[in-house]
Amino acid sequence: MVKIGQLPPELRETSGLALGREARSFWTHNDGDNPAELYEVNDEGKVKTVLKLPQFKNTDWEDLAQDTKGNLYIADLGNNANQRKDLDNHKINPNEYKQYEANRVAYADQKAFPPPSAEQNFDCEATVWYQNKLYLFSKNRSTTNRNVRMYAVPDSAGTYTVAPIDSVYSKAMVTAADVSPDGKTLVLLTYGKLLFFDVSQGMNFRKPLYCLKFAQGQTEAIVFINNEDFILTNEQKGEMFLGSKKRL
16 A cells, blocks of 8 residues: 555545546545535645535535446445434535435334444445445444445435345444446455455455455545555545555
8 A cells, every 4th residue: 555645634534535527536525514515636635626515414424436427426324323314325416516316315224213332233434336226334333243234225316214135244344435447346445454345246245355454544435546456545644545456
């Protein structure tokens, strides 16, 4: 993992990444309780564009997903206390940002707000777009159940109640995710490692292909820039890193 850039002070809690409108540019945003804004930055961390989104509230933005048409999905799904009932994926096109769709989510398996600490599995900081669906991955805060749960919702406007469709054991909390441009590889980012899955035959959690360990602090955003290479950002220090599957 190689450091390539430094984000400015206004991006003090970078928590999501998606490809920008130009080569080697990226969309990112701050974590919750910050202004509802998207920042387009280059690969050195310099801000190129600030997209203000007054139609939204940044309750707890945690990730960015992107479809093949360039639409962005802002995952307002952060739920540290497991008590929110206003979870949302904001669908927006950065070229027509006054037009947007609300994609509201509720978990069918959550019965209490909040549930007991042993059952707090309803925080989500990782979202990807894949074959016309949004896949959500839980950042489990359970004291006993370390299975990361995967949910799927359509990528269109609506209100959806979803049940988990798969799960995988992980000691580390999942903080971000992305799918390679060729649609064959899913990566889950955690504190301290990257887990790679083969999704060429469909989204699944059968078994990681491999695990890449690293120590770059509180990394909470990742995006593939091609089928092999990816960018990570550190929320605490605002650092940008370049990594690659080629070195595995």
